[in-house]
């Protein structure tokens with residue numbers, strides 16, 4: 001079968017594919033609590049109808065991971081597609097124009113609903129690509145695996161992390177290349193192929209002072225004042241953290257994007273008119289921090305002995321939670337406060353304690369530009385979209401770090417339908433053509449991989 005024939009076939013079955021996506025959107029899998037098993041059962045049925053092998057791994061209360069494969073031979077080379085089945089809760093449902101589970105189609109062009117973008121469209125497209133490749137019946141020692149996972153929206157340890165440690169590694173399934181279907185569109189830019197991502201770290205800072213009546217404030221040690229000293233000095237943290245270069249400088253990023261515009265003038269106009277684009281590009285090249293929550297004090301006339309705040313850090317690839325924690329300790333020490341473990345044996349009265357609240361590590365595939373497979377993926381993306389695409393890093397963490405940082409498969413790329421601006425939004429929606437195009441891309445890329453001699 002030629003590539004053109006495959007693309008025509010996909011266009012012919014468009015309505016069936018839309019129906020399958022609507023079914024997945026209508027299947028509730030809000031996380032928390034998860035309920036991914038409902039989605040896994042729908043996928044299992046869809047795959048079994050065409051005779052594709054599929055295993056469900058249930059856990060917890062109505063949760064599950066799923067793995068499906070083109071054939072039983074994992075000894076040759078394997079290509080892995082990863083998509084998560086859980087979605088974030090809808091928030092206030094009354095604020096939605098169309099109910100979040102309705103999968104409402106507007107003007108035959110857009111589909112609305114929680115998970116349309118993040119990321120049931122990619123999930124459906126990956127599953128469908130497997131069925132198309134099965135029907136083509138390619139004879140090869142190579143294999144395509146689809147791993148539909150739970151838990152991504154709450155850290156991924158029970159989803160991608162679990163599958164890696166309990167299915168892929170114990171069964172000695174090695175992967176050549178992993179493709180994660182998270183939305184990679186950055187509207188109004190052309191399609192992006194993502195090879196790395198910033199980390200997301202939250203650290204809770206607790207200042208422990210000494211309570212006193214505020215008639216005699218000098219008897220106490222005001223925990224809010226302690227915190228304010230830390231806040232005042234937060235910008236100097238960079239001096240205490242090892243310096244890491246961004247994977248791409250702002251100038252390099254601009255050059256990459258510039259290439260896909262007809263000329264520099266048009267690019268500059270968009271760059272200047274779009275504060276979102278400008279600021280995303282800036283943030284991708286920097287280690288950033290922001291203190292976003294603070295709580296302290298119990299009464300208006302009591303010197304507070306306790307204040308806590310959460311600082312949100314976005315890490316560049318190469319930076320780790322340990323580095324930031326160490327840097328923060330040095331900074332606080334420099335200010336003149338003692339940093340101490342809360343569980344320490346000899347507790348001091350006045351001290352600061354630090355606690356990692358969330359750690360979504362950064363990750364990167366440094367040598368992506370040398371890969372033939374990446375080149376092929378870019379070719380396929382450009383063929384389907386008929387527009388030049390470009391490489392980029394992502395501002396937020398996906399499950400990619402499980403593959404890249406564990407040494408299992410550094411060659412992990414993230415590419416998927418939908419625009420990242422729609423993720424977790426009220427009225428989340430996807431352009432239906434974008435979804436159909438993703439089916440084409442996953443199918444053609446898989447087809448090329450399986451036929452590789």
Ligand SMILES: [Zn+2]
Pocket residue numbers: 084118119152182
């Ligand atoms: Zn996602």
